[in-house]
Amino acid sequence: MEITINDAAKKISQNKNIAIAPHVNPDGDGLGSTLGLYHALVKSGHNVKIFVDDDIPNAFRFLPGWENFIRPEEQVDGIDLLIVLDAEPERIGRVTEVIKAPILNLDHHRSNTKTANFLYLAPERAATGEIIYLLLDNMQIELDTNIAICLYTAIATDCGFFKYSNTSSFTMQTAAKMLDYGVEPNRISEALEQKKFTDVKILPAVIDTLTLYNDGKIAIISVTKDIKENCDSTADFVEYARIIEGVDVAIVVKYSDDKVTRISMRSKYTDVASIAEKLGGGGHIRAAGCTINDDLVNARKCILAVVEAEMAAK
Amino acid sequence: MEITINDAAKKISQNKNIAIAPHVNPDGDGLGSTLGLYHALVKSGHNVKIFVDDDIPNAFRFLPGWENFIRPEEQVDGIDLLIVLDAEPERIGRVTEVIKAPILNLDHHRSNTKTANFLYLAPERAATGEIIYLLLDNMQIELDTNIAICLYTAIATDCGFFKYSNTSSFTMQTAAKMLDYGVEPNRISEALEQKKFTDVKILPAVIDTLTLYNDGKIAIISVTKDIKENCDSTADFVEYARIIEGVDVAIVVKYSDDKVTRISMRSKYTDVASIAEKLGGGGHIRAAGCTINDDLVNARKCILAVVEAEMAAK
Known part of the structure; x- marks a missing residue:
């Protein structure tokens, strides 16, 4: 069922033990959104685990907290809510096999299959990172440098560093706010562009x-x-x-x-x-x-x- | 003599017949700043001529008004004020030979030689385009799509499309405003990045x-x-x-x-x-x-x- 971002915020606030997972073949938006939300929810007192059924590409190993990602292998109990980011639940691999919990899905892809228990879908957003920014604003969780690095990376990578047509005024305003929290855009682009x-x-x-x-x-x-x-x-x-x-x-x-x-x-x-x-x-x-x-x-x-x-x- | 942006705005308002010139070997900031200011001053009732002592690279020929640039060849009379953008007066080639008028210089390069009659220097700005944005705001000239395309190009090219270390929160906020005036960032990056x-x-x-x-x-x-x-x-x-x-x-x-x-x-x-x-x-x-x-x-x-x-x- 489709819900508002306000409902999504409430749903998260009401649950203590939370798992978050981005899609397989993870990109900057999937990983950055997951880690941004992870840092914010840990800060606000939740128990949070993050899962991804894939390797983390080397390019993203500068993201604070990336080493906390767990590969889904054995049954994980005691999760109240599974938050699926940047794709529908069908695209998170074995995470849905090892975690049996209601699914809250936050996504900006208009192709979303709408199979989650609760879905906030915002196709007008350039990145799921923008949705996480709005969500944290709604939940009144103050950003910090780590959250900002993750959300900046999520947004910048999904709009081609502000060059793609999905880049809106809101996209750039949100990125500007991340710079206020200490993001150094040159460090992020250097890390992402580095090649073997x-x-x-x-x-x-x-x-x-x-x-x-x-x-x-x-x-x-x-x-x-x-x-x-x-x-x-x-x-x-x-x-x-x-x-x-x-x-x-x-x-x-x-x-x-x-x-x-x-x-x-x-x-x-x-x-x-x-x-x-x-x-x-x-x-x-x-x-x-x-x-x-x-x-x-x-x-x-x-x-x-x-x-x-x-x-x-x- | 160094002046404030407020003084620079007044100086422009007090003069009817204005010439504007960027440096030779012109780049996106020089050309975009000049054209942005040109459109704004024409709109506010000035007589404006723009000069550049060089060819306009093909990549910048999408900028509205680029065809109005004049190559300095013969004496130009009746100019009240020559505005030099994005470099000191020594770097505008023969423009200073053909136009004899007081020089107002707006620049963001720390290396500026400070030889202009009036200089507003803001090394904290990522681009001269940011200075023109502040100037137009001070002069209460409403932006439009043409002005915004020029200023966006000026800013984006001088900060490596928001990837260089000079990109500030203000840089991205200003670019966001240009998007509100109708700039399509994908069209600008496509034009600039296009290769044979x-x-x-x-x-x-x-x-x-x-x-x-x-x-x-x-x-x-x-x-x-x-x-x-x-x-x-x-x-x-x-x-x-x-x-x-x-x-x-x-x-x-x-x-x-x-x-x-x-x-x-x-x-x-x-x-x-x-x-x-x-x-x-x-x-x-x-x-x-x-x-x-x-x-x-x-x-x-x-x-x-x-x-x-x-x-x-x-």
Whole structure:
């Protein structure tokens, strides 16, 4: 059932033993929101545990408290409320298997499946980090530097460091407040942008796969099994397609398994969320993704055909 | 003589015929501040002309009004006040030759030579764009979308899109206000970051030249004659060296002529200004450059030896 942020705040206040979990394949918003809320609730006297059914990427290991994340393995008892952040409960892996508690879901993805017991969904927000900021304001929990670093990271990473179309005046005002609490934006961007030498050296192989289609309006990059196995993070690769003059839809097709390929899309004009939804995925109008159960070569042909058809129909 | 922003506002209000000029080698802050002030003063009934003694880079030709810039060539009469933005009057080229009027200088560079008739200097500001925002507020000139696009660009480019250490809470609050006036941050970053397909496709050749030295503390990239001739801008290449984990000094050696090589350095700890000075160049502690009168291969060996010696001496 959908509730207000005020109800969400009340629900949290009424429960002592709380677990928080972001989605698998965790990003800055998932991890930052979880840790920001974690620090705030610990401060206000709750017993809080945080879970993630995945590794924490190295880039995020500057976030205060990241070492407190628990991998869900055995049954966890005594939890009153499980707060799921930045995705629906289906996307938190085994956490829902090991914790049996009512679920409060806070999210900004309009593709949210609305299966949680209680859901506060705010698709107008650039990041779940903004929702946590509003929640803490509602709960009258004073921010501090640790909370601010986590929420700043959540917000900045989900709006492309204030460059994406989801960046609102509120987004920048909230980030400004985090700076007042001691966030040093250069330290955060340095930590997030740092790359292994091998990750830079893999770029030629990545850029070799870059091709333009549809009069230069579509750009596709392939992340082969070999590329994927030889680098730490593939998250930035889409940028090399997105920044090209005239490109509307930038696509990365990424090897996941011999018959499973992951698709990420960014766009300037085309609604890529609706394309992703047709293929069983989801996301935002300008940033969405899906999975195609086929090998990399076929998946690349498939997504190109779907995007071309979508663009021709407009 | 140094004056307050209130005095600067009065001085502008008292003069009807105004010229505005940013420094040569114009950047986003110089151009954006000039155009933002231009639109505001035209709106409030001044006669305004804008001058720049240089080409306007293509990347900035989305700024509303850029086509009104005049190249200083012949004497310009009837100007009551010349406003110099984002640098001291010595850096506006021939503008001071063709316009003989009292100079009001608005700047945020600590290195300002203080030679203007009237100077408002605010080194605590991340960009001259912030100063123009405060000035218009003082003059009670209502912003509009055109002014906001110009001031947003001025601010965002001078603080590395809110990633540099000069980004303050005020910087982000001011940018937030520009969004309220209709700035679409994605459109501005897209315009500024846009690259030709060929400029992305040259990256493999650039990254092939990237090598680490000195236990990974030094990274060098070569921009050969061939690479230079086949791309629009080489300015970002140093980033591929700078972002590598453990790298202190990132160096780009760039072909200029068969016996002339240009060196650019960025550092996290080492004082590269003093290294550059030893080789007849200069710059800031963390960003400096020089020229070596030798071919690319020898110049690369030379700068490596000098930097290694400098690091060994510390």
